[in-house]
Amino acid sequence: GGAKERRTVGWDQRRIGGWWDAYLSVNRSFADAVTAMLKPGDILWIHDYHLSVLPNLVTDWENLEYGGQVTKKVFFLHIPFCSSVVFKELECGGDVLEGMLSADVIGFHTFDYARHFLSCVKRLLGVGYESLAGGLIGLRYRGRTVLVTMHSVSVEPVAVDRALASSPVEDRLGRYRAKYRDATVIAGVDVAQSLSGIRYKLLAYEELLDGYPIWRGRLVLAQRCLIPGARPADETSTLREVRSLVKRIRRKFGDLTVDYEEIHGSSLPIVERLALWRASDLMVVSAVREGLNLLPLEYIYAREKPHSAPGITVASEFSAVCSELNGALRINPFDVPGTASVLDKALTMDPQEREGRRQRDLDFVTSSPSSKWAEKILRDMKEVTLYDRDDDDSDAEGDGNNSDDEMDYLNGGGAMLPREKKKVIDSTSAFLARETALNFSHLDGDAVMQAYHKTSRRVLVLDFNG
Missing domain, CATH: 3.40.50 (Rossmann fold)
Known part of the structure; x- marks a missing residue:
């Protein structure tokens, strides 16, 4: 009862x-x-x-x-x-x-x-x-x-450095790279609740593939949904909608277009996170309301190492991290076409601008x-x-x-x-x-x-x- x-x-x-x-x-x-x-x-x-x-x-x-x-x-x-x-x-x-x-x-x-x-x-x-x-x-x-x-x-550098140097991260990274091959990867890790705005991310991704045909067959959205069990009704309805959108996008553009997983619990293990960050070219936060979220900061830190090319963070203007990261591209998740346009901008950004945006945030991310x-x-x-x-x-x-x-x-x-x-x-x-x-x-x-x-x-x- x-x-x-x-x-x-x-x-x-x-x-x-x-x-x-x-x-x-x-x-x-x-x-x-x-x-x-x-x-x-x-x-x-x-x-x-x-x-x-x-x-x-x-x-x-x-x-x-x-x-x-x-x-x-x-x-x-x-x-x-x-x-x-x-x-x-x-x-x-x-x-x-x-x-x-x-x-x-x-x-x-x-x-x-x-x-x-x-x-x-x-x-x-x-x-x-x-x-x-x-x-x-x-x-x-x-x-x-x-x-x-x-x-x-920000993140704890000592703990993240220790994990980045571990063999499990390298092993998991190798499996990701073999799975995604030459595709450009967009990463997302969100709690399966309505305020996370996962539906808007998926709608924008679908809009990107619809409106920018050049990206079809070249992109993978690696979306992880966390299910903490704190708000069961919200989580159930959110997952139902997310699964429906994932199924629709796969049907239109192919099964490999979305790599979707659901994880029971409030966090993704650090080995999985760091390997995913290293394998991804973009990270997208589409929350419609959000407080503390260290994952975008961890993403930037994980790609700070010399062997990692700069990644781009796309952050909702309604998230706290949007105020913290000067190098992030800002989106209004409710504006689906606008978000798709920003994603295209991030995907076509030249290496110099990518590096410049990373440098804007490294000092805070690595020393706070x-x-x-x-x-x-x-x-x-x-x-x-x-x-x-x-x-x-x-x-x-x-x-x-x-x-x-x-x-x-x-x-x-x-x-x-x-x-x-x-x-x-x-x-x-x-x-x-x-x-x-x-x-x-x-x-x-x-x-x-x-x-x-x-x-x-x-x-x-x-x-x-x-």
Whole structure:
């Protein structure tokens, strides 16, 4: 009975109350486990949407136990954050936002997702944001500054290098090359769910073969569909549609035109992936919504070696990786003819442009492992300036001497109690941010317009976040 229910359950607005209660119950279970281990001065890092209210639960416990916040919290979201138009439809949306805002740092992989979050906070809670020095974004919430940051992560070079040097990868690569022979290979590895946009990839591939006859008999689409079992109804309907499209393309252009496999599980083994990347000339991501996806980065890295010709990544403009890779060709997966045209461009691209596009991304792809990603976020956390909600100018200036409690807080040892009306600057850069604001010179609009009208050739340089 339970298995059948998991297969058939869908969205039902009437069941939100029970689902939300279950969600809170899971977060409270995590809060109980975490607070049993937390000590003053600790850093708590919370990952993804499953635990969005956990920061607030831990903060409530700190207030009861210590009379104030004694730890610092990072909340990082690895999926897209929807626009405020969609988010406002959630009955529990305000609670989700308040839970996230109890963290000291809220992280996203792309600016678009951070922008949607900031818009939701403004529209639902009336909380605005400000730009800080160094491109940081701060929210004033309950007398604190909450930092919103964006950082991307790449592959683990040591692990990938070890796998690339292994004999299983070479053996599997040899089998791929024997199978595909002289064909140009387009690779795709996607979760079998509607948001992956596999149908649009197949439709564009069919359009390419229909509209560009020169490619018939010369291409192979190596498509792997992962079946994690997390959303059975979605996966079943997606696979049904994908199988139908694969069958249609094979019937029109031959069985060898599509090399299609379904893999049960959430990932393709690294040996299979790396061999496929090495055998492929293009990789296509056609997601209509997507958060963290390291596969395109792994594809670029796997083809970085001297014996590999540059591969081209074709990425949906709705995927996070599209914002990370400057060398990728961008597509709108809903525009099937346009995607087919981009695929033709990628297939006919000269070696110099291929190499140029690879070079644009190599620095990030090869030097941004998870350890550096974590270091950047923890560094941002140290940039946060904490204010007491009743802070005023005279209290902020003080007498130039720090109390024992203040020094203890700065050293990570204790809570900042509400009665302390001091401004605490947690780092040198935060101090510079305040001084920059005090000495900031506003743009003279009249002077700009006068210079603009006096010239016939103009260059506009627009800075971004600081």
